[in-house]
Amino acid sequence: MKEVAIVGIGAVRWGKYPDSTNLQLAREAIVQALRDANLTWKDIEFVVAGQDAYSGYPGISAGAAIEEEMGFTGIPATTVQNGCATGSYTLDIGRAYILAGLYDIVLCVAAARSPGGFFPTVEAGADPSNLDFWRYRILGKTNPSMFAYQAVRRMHNYGTTETDMAQVKVKNSKHGSLNPLARYQKRFALEEVMNSAMVSYPLRLFTVCATSDGAAAVILCSMKTAKKLATKPVVLASVYSPQPKYPSLDVGLSFFSTNSTVSTPPSTPGVERPHEYEVCHGALERAGVRPEELDFAEVYDISTPMEFDWMEDIGICKPGEGEKLMWEGATTIGGRIPINPSGGVSSFGEAYPAQALVQVHELVTQVRGAAGPRQVEGAKVGIAANKGLGQYISAIVVKK
């Protein structure tokens, strides 16, 4: 098994920080993670930083800028940008160096500020190959529009209702009200969600997520070193973030078409979201965990009905049964398989490069048994899943 240990976690509360730089947010998360791991900054041997596209140089070249902010220690620092899987890739790269025996203690960190409103395209270049420009110019296609496509498919396939979608927000806001790191800690009532403004039919203001600022840090080390450190390590069992297999059936954010299936059938036939299905199942296989062994899951509820899709992609329930599980209370803390005990993106909002890391922050907090009032009883193993720009989808399994 390709396992490394997570020995330290830190995060700022998600929110809007117009007066803080991304480096100040990163520092706060790093200091917390070091304290949690009982390590000092000088113990870190390698930094893998997620890129923040909206903070200029300190965000674009976050690895170097964070080294400078914390104080140069002469160690390598690199920066990755892989859409919503950016945080996952910081972990994937960090663990690869540890497993290769090149470094023993690695800091994975991302701090992100968001411009507010819809995520705009990063480079407004009208080059014909820059499809992210053309999706706005020709389609006016925002991120919620893509989530709405999937929601309409779900309504068509399984008869999912707007009430089902609103109830996810009600449930997750209940969880988020118990989480000091959540941006929104208010509990929503069903009517309030149902009556909120329509953004991209069938998604409303309170069934999509807010763009947010946030920062999270995770310290990885080898299993051998973890045993020597004065902490209770948890295991990073797998990180899996492949691109889709041809033919891709997802129109994605910045694509104008799917692949054609004239020559080749879909890689997982009969599944609405083959890519998501393959990522979630691949992460579980690599961790040696069966879906029924999961105690909880943190999944990307950037639109609330997507929570049902993920449950099915992971194998928590059969297609079309996610709604029923929710209404029975199985996905609420205290139920059989709590989904988004952190409150999810519904309660956090999205600071996309850091989002996977804050999902892992929750996985670790839960399996440590340190989640206080939102503790999933007996939590030993959990999965996190997310998706975003550039066909990036990732899943991460953490266990005791």
Place this chain on the structure above:
Amino acid sequence: MTKKQAASKQVTAIEGWFTWPPSEEPHLIGSRCKSCGDYFFPKVVACRNPNCMSKDVEEVLLSRRGKLYTYTINYYQPPPPYIPPDPFVPYADVVVELEKEKMKVQAQASSSCDLNSLKVGMEMELVLEPLYKDSEGNEVIAWKFKPV
């Protein structure tokens, strides 16, 4: 050219993605791989099927009709580089499944269509319509899909 003449001109939103100038029966322009038969939109320089990778791709006109696979209605004005009509009005984005090409393509729904009448599975047809007016007053045209 005087400003008045320029104001009545229609220009394409993007070169080479759909048939231009406007005609009764417009088409999207894609590629077809002559080796494996897969289609692509927009055009590609080589086949993107990793089991094929042939360079022998031909430009083809894609089917004008297909079935509505999914859609959304956008009630909030998107950020630039979207250029809103004045005043902004809600509009739909659609994903249309082309039977022959076995692929799905995206577009806005025609501004003439009743947004509440959109239904998954309904027959849709490609049309060309104004998207916005550019700084010189030209009507910028793009492809859209309209219920048949």
